[in-house]
Amino acid sequence: MNDADDDILATTHAAPGEVGLVEPRDWVTTEPFTFVNGQTIGGFTLRYETYGRPNAAKDNAILVCHALSGDHHCAGIHSLNDRKPGWWNNLIGPGKALDTNKYFVLCANVIGGCQGSSGPSSFNPATGKPFGITFPVVTIRDMVRAQKIWLDALGIPSLYAVIGGSMGGMQALQWAIEFPGYARRIIAMATTWRESAQAIAFNEVGRQAIMQDPDWKHGDYAAGAGPRVGLAIARMMAHITYLSDASMDRKFGRRQVAERLKAPPAATKPAPAQADCHLISDKPAAAAGGAATFDVQFEVESYLRYQGKSFINRFDANSYLYITRAIDQFDLGHAHGSLEQAFRSVESDTLVVGFTSDWLFPPEQNRSIVEALLRAGKPASYAELTTDLGHDSFLLESPQLYDLVRGFLARPCRVAVKSS
Amino acid sequence: MNDADDDILATTHAAPGEVGLVEPRDWVTTEPFTFVNGQTIGGFTLRYETYGRPNAAKDNAILVCHALSGDHHCAGIHSLNDRKPGWWNNLIGPGKALDTNKYFVLCANVIGGCQGSSGPSSFNPATGKPFGITFPVVTIRDMVRAQKIWLDALGIPSLYAVIGGSMGGMQALQWAIEFPGYARRIIAMATTWRESAQAIAFNEVGRQAIMQDPDWKHGDYAAGAGPRVGLAIARMMAHITYLSDASMDRKFGRRQVAERLKAPPAATKPAPAQADCHLISDKPAAAAGGAATFDVQFEVESYLRYQGKSFINRFDANSYLYITRAIDQFDLGHAHGSLEQAFRSVESDTLVVGFTSDWLFPPEQNRSIVEALLRAGKPASYAELTTDLGHDSFLLESPQLYDLVRGFLARPCRVAVKSS
Numbered sequence: 108m109n110d111a112d113d114d115i116l117a118t119t120h121a122a123p124g125e126v127g128l129v130e131p132r133d134w135v136t137t138e139p140f141t142f143v144n145g146q147t148i149g150g151f152t153l154r155y156e157t158y159g160r161p162n163a164a165k166d167n168a169i170l171v172c173h174a175l176s177g178d179h180h181c182a183g184i185h186s187l188n189d190r191k192p193g194w195w196n197n198l199i200g201p202g203k204a205l206d207t208n209k210y211f212v213l214c215a216n217v218i219g220g221c222q223g224s225s226g227p228s229s230f231n232p233a234t235g236k237p238f239g240i241t242f243p244v245v246t247i248r249d250m251v252r253a254q255k256i257w258l259d260a261l262g263i264p265s266l267y268a269v270i271g272g273s274m275g276g277m278q279a280l281q282w283a284i285e286f287p288g289y290a291r292r293i294i295a296m297a298t299t300w301r302e303s304a305q306a307i308a309f310n311e312v313g314r315q316a317i318m319q320d321p322d323w324k325h326g327d328y329a330a331g332a333g334p335r336v337g338l339a340i341a342r343m344m345a346h347i348t349y350l351s352d353a354s355m356d357r358k359f360g361r362r363q364v365a366e367r368l369k370a371p372p373a374a375t376k377p378a379p380a381q382a383d384c385h386l387i388s389d390k391p392a393a394a395a396g397g398a399a400t401f402d403v404q405f406e407v408e409s410y411l412r413y414q415g416k417s418f419i420n421r422f423d424a425n426s427y428l429y430i431t432r433a434i435d436q437f438d439l440g441h442a443h444g445s446l447e448q449a450f451r452s453v454e455s456d457t458l459v460v461g462f463t464s465d466w467l468f469p470p471e472q473n474r475s476i477v478e479a480l481l482r483a484g485k486p487a488s489y490a491e492l493t494t495d496l497g498h499d500s501f502l503l504e505s506p507q508l509y510d511l512v513r514g515f516l517a518r519p520c521r522v523a524v525k526s527s
Numbered sequence: 528m529n530d531a532d533d534d535i536l537a538t539t540h541a542a543p544g545e546v547g548l549v550e551p552r553d554w555v556t557t558e559p560f561t562f563v564n565g566q567t568i569g570g571f572t573l574r575y576e577t578y579g580r581p582n583a584a585k586d587n588a589i590l591v592c593h594a595l596s597g598d599h600h601c602a603g604i605h606s607l608n609d610r611k612p613g614w615w616n617n618l619i620g621p622g623k624a625l626d627t628n629k630y631f632v633l634c635a636n637v638i639g640g641c642q643g644s645s646g647p648s649s650f651n652p653a654t655g656k657p658f659g660i661t662f663p664v665v666t667i668r669d670m671v672r673a674q675k676i677w678l679d680a681l682g683i684p685s686l687y688a689v690i691g692g693s694m695g696g697m698q699a700l701q702w703a704i705e706f707p708g709y710a711r712r713i714i715a716m717a718t719t720w721r722e723s724a725q726a727i728a729f730n731e732v733g734r735q736a737i738m739q740d741p742d743w744k745h746g747d748y749a750a751g752a753g754p755r756v757g758l759a760i761a762r763m764m765a766h767i768t769y770l771s772d773a774s775m776d777r778k779f780g781r782r783q784v785a786e787r788l789k790a791p792p793a794a795t796k797p798a799p800a801q802a803d804c805h806l807i808s809d810k811p812a813a814a815a816g817g818a819a820t821f822d823v824q825f826e827v828e829s830y831l832r833y834q835g836k837s838f839i840n841r842f843d844a845n846s847y848l849y850i851t852r853a854i855d856q857f858d859l860g861h862a863h864g865s866l867e868q869a870f871r872s873v874e875s876d877t878l879v880v881g882f883t884s885d886w887l888f889p890p891e892q893n894r895s896i897v898e899a900l901l902r903a904g905k906p907a908s909y910a911e912l913t914t915d916l917g918h919d920s921f922l923l924e925s926p927q928l929y930d931l932v933r934g935f936l937a938r939p940c941r942v943a944v945k946s947s
Contacts, residue, residue: 240819240821241819242819243819244819301781302781303772303775303776304772304775304776304778304779304780304781304825304827305767305770305771305772305775305776307781307825307827307828308763308767308775308827308828308831309764309767311763311825311827311828311831312760312763312764312767312831314821315759315760315763315832315835316736316760318821319756319759319760320756321741336739336740339735339739340732340735340736340739340760343728343731343732343735344729344732344764347725347728347729347732350725351725352723352724352725352886352889355723355724355725355728356723356724356725358724359724360724361721361722361724361727361858361861399660399661399662399663399664399746399848399849399852401660401734401738401848401852404852404855404856405724405727405731405855407724407727407728407731408727408728408731411728411731411732411735412735415735428819428821429819432819432821435824435825436824438781441781466772466886469772
């Protein structure tokens, strides 16, 4: 497990400009891990991917941190038939902003997650059943601490940079505080140092949708089973908060499903047409004979149902509870007295990027991170990108964002380099 | 049923400045009513209340139209122990903006509703069971047309004004178009002539939460039963859209429930403290022995759970489906070719009020109503109130709003008076 050179085997078969075929790997430790809340598990697994190669000095590693519904698969494809590359494939690859010709890029599924890393859906060796909600409470700090153990095991002495958006940005900020100087550059985008009451409220409704689903069973459901309806509802609602009023109006407007099917093919990728729009149960929504139908009518409804349906096939409901709770509890100011105080120990150069139409983690919340870093006497830059694509802007095609990231990575670090 | 003078009996026992004790009444017709979609029911009931008295000329009637979760009880109290007056009690009463010393104020629960008017929870005489989703599809036009039949029966020859916020504003605009000149003044606030994709999306998630609840049973549940969990989830989510990020931060911030219980009593009315926060099922959310708890932690969660819980005790889930669909389908531009065209026949003077922090039906949508009226050559005024209380601003204490309403009602109408 500690053969770092084997574990960080670089990927091959890359088409020009693309990472190409990649394979996820599991890193497993049997060393006990104690969570921030004091509970201990007897070891854990992180599933991860890497792109590019470490250089001789091992000082070119960039850690990518994923958001709530993301995972370790942030670039490349898993098979030649794979039509959907990793979630940040537009940013990562040969010659891209995270240039895999220069950098050794790593990304792990967070602890508490459900894509291969240890979390509530993992089997508890003590019971032979999934942990469910007996898994310890997970915080953003735990995610970072678990990743540090993994990176140490891989023999990564320091990070050239850590980068993430949304919850990935929270992890990036936590890296700066938890392990001062280990990551020399921090790039956090579309994020916050603490959520607003509104953002907590949306997460809470999602959790209630899951926990009130009779299939939740207090978290004690069999592998593959679980509160699919509640999870789909949570996802549909959350998805609205990732977009913007303007982008939804442009993408869907008030078009009705029947209208679109009659209309000439759109130039842009249409929302998936669903004959079976009853995403979760696939039962018809209307009874027979003159009853009102509440079946899908507007394109935006079809799109959301599709989002809900695809999410339940890839995400564990208990993980959704754990990770949204970790996000809600993240509060750098509360944990350290003030945000400025939290940043006193930072030994990184920081770039924060906000997006004007992000109403989940609005620009002000991003800007205030940099203001506190500057007050704490740390090098930090803030950029605000004008976009109408909402919170998800950080995931979408954006040459301006790529240039910002590329430029920040290329320029000399404004703090003393510690370990390389 | 047609004894108008008896039906419009004014209320008594009013304390100074207050409407005081009021009693709802049922108006029932056995004349068939054909909905816009062509379906017919063999008569219907509207439950309503009135405040103030009609004058001799019967030209002082003001119709109040309620929003999605509102009803006919918009002012006064139902008993001397009643601690919660009607939902627009701050606007309606002797000497208030809707001055019951001058005006005869009426409000009816909409057709399709569940507070006494005919709707999906009404008994279908043909089956002896609630209509459920065999009730005809309801539109905003149907709500207005049903109210016109009722007002005609009461012997109200014209309306001095019609006033409403949110869906009530949609009805007010529909009155102007459907029955030109019947209402001489239109006051619509926090409303829209057609919802955005985002607003449809939120309603759709609410409908899905209801319809995917196993207790929905395709709308065929017994009276008093139904998808309580789904309805509570829908309400919790919708409630977030009625507030604003700023108002939620001021009201709740990131305060935790335990913290507030320790803190000195707040000057403002606190969110209800809930020991039993498992609003719907009252089952504990956490299993025993070291399990993670997803019980209420933040005050905003407690507040939302309370909102969900209280809603399911007063609202019918099928009505929620019908009324949100009516709201989503409301599109004055689509129905008439353009909004300007829709307004060509208007013979009313119109005031529209938008609220800066309303992100459900934003100021621009309110402003565009007045712009279209002006393009159509109609008298219309727009006012925008600066507030950080979100969509619900129209319901809340606002001297500026009262002054706007009072002034608009007091000034001469800018259109030729038709019938008085």
